[in-house]
Amino acid sequence: MSTTPFTDLVQPAPAGPALAASARGLTKTYGRGDAQVHALRGVDLDVPAGRFTAVMGTSGSGKSTLMHCLAGLDQPTAGSVTIAGRRLDGLGDDELTRFRRDHVGFVFQAFNLLPMLIAGQNILLPFELAGRKVDAGVRARYDEVVATLGLGDRLGHRPGELSGGQQQRVAIARALVAQPAIVFADEPTGNLDSDTSAEVLGFLRRCVRELGQTVVMVTHELDAAAYADDVVVLADGTVRAHLVEPDADRLVATLRPSGTGHLGTGGHGGVAR
Ligand SMILES: Nc1ncnc2c1ncn2[C@@H]1O[C@H](COP(=O)(O)OP(=O)(O)OP(=O)(O)O)[C@@H](O)[C@H]1O
Ligand SMILES: [Mg+2]
Numbered sequence: 001m002s003t004t005p006f007t008d009l010v011q012p013a014p015a016g017p018a019l020a021a022s023a024r025g026l027t028k029t030y031g032r033g034d035a036q037v038h039a040l041r042g043v044d045l046d047v048p049a050g051r052f053t054a055v056m057g058t059s060g061s062g063k064s065t066l067m068h069c070l071a072g073l074d075q076p077t078a079g080s081v082t083i084a085g086r087r088l089d090g091l092g093d094d095e096l097t098r099f100r101r102d103h104v105g106f107v108f109q110a111f112n113l114l115p116m117l118i119a120g121q122n123i124l125l126p127f128e129l130a131g132r133k134v135d136a137g138v139r140a141r142y143d144e145v146v147a148t149l150g151l152g153d154r155l156g157h158r159p160g161e162l163s164g165g166q167q168q169r170v171a172i173a174r175a176l177v178a179q180p181a182i183v184f185a186d187e188p189t190g191n192l193d194s195d196t197s198a199e200v201l202g203f204l205r206r207c208v209r210e211l212g213q214t215v216v217m218v219t220h221e222l223d224a225a226a227y228a229d230d231v232v233v234l235a236d237g238t239v240r241a242h243l244v245e246p247d248a249d250r251l252v253a254t255l256r257p258s259g260t261g262h263l264g265t266g267g268h269g270g271v272a273r
Helices: 063-070 093-103 119-123 125-130 136-148 164-176 194-211 248-255
Strands: 019-030 037-048 052-056 078-083 104-107 182-186 214-218 230-235 238-244
Touching: 019 063, 019 214, 037 063, 037 078, 037 214, 037 230, 037 238, 052 063, 052 194, 063 078, 063 182, 063 214, 093 104, 093 125, 104 164, 119 125, 119 136, 119 164, 136 164, 136 194, 164 182, 164 194, 182 194, 194 214, 230 248, 238 248
Parallel strands: 052 214, 052 230, 104 182, 182 214
Antiparallel strands: 019 037, 019 078, 230 238
């Protein structure tokens, strides 16, 4: 009887792209009984490193919940998240906090600026918290981020003295100055006019192209998604599609709930990558 050498049966796994983040069976359930909400229903997702991924989907589809769980800000009910090769569920509280500080930037949908600190202090808060020195390199990056976001003349003001769009830009600056490997941004252009949006999106894209950072951005706007490489579409707590470099027609067709003539995002506009 001839035997096949074992090595012939075991094909080496093809080397896939490096992953910045991944989720397996990610489930998040809020509340109990009648009030129970299934925000995430077993999401499997791979976010490739060094790419700009947009997350789209109707309001309530689970986008913010997914971002919070991926970033380790919220605990999933079930399932696992891996960032930069580390399983987050294996980390203790302090370890997780440190890991997030070193690897993850987050732009909250609701900004989360500290009201008693002026804008400049808010932007440098992650350094303060980490006990990290603001050296010449950080200062140069700070100046670049602040200039790109047009915040130069507002740095001495507290959040309460800033417009919604200015607060949003401070929140974006705070997430970017430390150049984390992965940046999660929850509707970062939701409060910005179209010119400022284009600046912010162009800057995020440069972070990916020139610095090799990974950006995951929630947006309702096709114009904003056009800056991304890939688009994840969520529907009712599940991944409906993960589109790699979609063109406008494919993206619009995916976003349109079947049988309706309108988009499921509330967004409009063309895709021009
Ligand atoms: N803390 C919470 N307690 C109970 N339910 C929650 C909580 N946070 C979110 N939800 C519910 O989970 C679902 C998903 O919410 P999530 O904020 O992730 O949606 P989203 O896609 O980000 O929506 P939007 O586009 O409006 O920001 C919604 O039905 C929401 O009401
Ligand atoms: Mg949200």
